[in-house]
Amino acid sequence: MEQMRDGNNGDGLNEEALEKLPNGAKLGWGLVKPSTRGPKGELSVKKIVDAAVALADRDGLAAVSMSRVAASLGFTTMSLYRYIASKDDLLMLMYDSVSELELPERKDGDWRAEMRAYVWACVEVFVKHPWFGDIPVTSIPIMPNTLKIIDWMLGTMRTFPLNEHEKMSILLLLSSYSRSVGLINRDFGQALKAGANPDTFNGLEYSAALKQLVKPDSYPHLYPIVMSGTYAGENEQTSTVGDDFDFGLERILDGVQHYLDTRKAPGPGLGQ
Amino acid sequence: MEQMRDGNNGDGLNEEALEKLPNGAKLGWGLVKPSTRGPKGELSVKKIVDAAVALADRDGLAAVSMSRVAASLGFTTMSLYRYIASKDDLLMLMYDSVSELELPERKDGDWRAEMRAYVWACVEVFVKHPWFGDIPVTSIPIMPNTLKIIDWMLGTMRTFPLNEHEKMSILLLLSSYSRSVGLINRDFGQALKAGANPDTFNGLEYSAALKQLVKPDSYPHLYPIVMSGTYAGENEQTSTVGDDFDFGLERILDGVQHYLDTRKAPGPGLGQ
DNA sequence: AAAAAGTGTATACGATGTAAACAGTATACC
């Protein structure tokens, strides 16, 4: 694959800035145009990413090695490097690939409903692709599909009397909560799938041990919670853990609501 | 090091349950008693963990390999395995090691102040030990120092008219926010330290590229934020990014406050 | 003195990510 050369390509693009992007990002944005010369590739970036995603869905992120991805496609390890410069770039593309969501419907001004839909759509990604949360986050989002989701959420806050910083802060708040909830939900789902007995469930495995280690003198406030089984989640008789997380989300939304109530017009705010 | 045998050791401990803990957790809780037989070890778990932490502080988590940790102590790679069963266990111990915080002072009933102190104490760990956020979280917290922090926060909520589930949900909310903020603050701090020019700062590197890629048709709501430089953090003229994150935290606290206001006594709540 | 348990070391193995050199093939230009 040939990369674009310096100069202007007619779209008013400044190549120098684009050149700084990680290779994976360049691929995601379609900035790498296929050349006409040479044999047509039998492989493609999409095929590789799809194979890697399938592999990770089945065996986890640790199972994604360049050699295994290549083998699952019937090629040699090194052939992948003709399309994707490094494994980090492959991970970026996997990330973006599963971030291609069907965005939630607009709820016609009901921003709370839209924020709930946003959070749960994000959580669903973690559950459907358990490896998603294992990919290290190394910078602000720069991949096209991720930015699509951010854009959607900003649309929800379109009419909020807030400045840009405030909106971004709320977005950060929601996405950080999504991430945490997504990770826990994922672990729950995986334990259900893997363990025949529900006792193999995440903290439950350690519950008995903690009941012996967490002494009332050292951990006066945690002690009753561990002993009642709440800490390790023993009392979750339903398989829908979701209820618990709705709680935190509603607190966040209450906080946003409260802020909007006390803030009728956009002001300077946030020290800029 | 000899591990305890099955049976009762006089403290009323059921060994079977403790045996299920990861090796790192057993070491953290002091469940592995040194034996008297054989030569005294020149190494120790503490020395190894301290060396690993020092290495990670200097060169990042990727630089922590068993061989490098051993070399920094003047021993061979395999000598470490006499003390710590696997690298995962070492990571657990590193995690717990830097979680040994001096807990914030009690603010005498001002729970908002205590929650702020909690969040910022957690964030500080990410900043002081940039690798902290790179350690994968694989279960609910089970290490002694981490539980100490949880206990402290539960102490803050001591008098809240909430049930255990609700308190744990609030804790989850706060710690998830801490984590996100910690990660971002960490990246900021690292960029400041590494890059001579402030342009090397995290998103800033990509800012110019995003301004070309984020088109108003596809990203109508994100577009103005990218163009103004807010998205990539161009407008942060201060080195204290903290201001931005205080905002989200205050929203969370508002949400908690609001919930307390509407809830004067503990009820059934949360479907249990 | 012998047995037992624990020490640090040396060697070895299979994976990993990827650099480098290679022969083959399809296109672009003379």
Added chain:
DNA sequence: GGTATACTGTTTACATCGTATACACTTTTT
């Protein structure tokens, strides 16, 4: 058409990783 060029997938090679195993040695218990 021929030929240079650019791209293909492969082969080989290397350093590094985590860790299993076997070893010789040292200290304590019996």
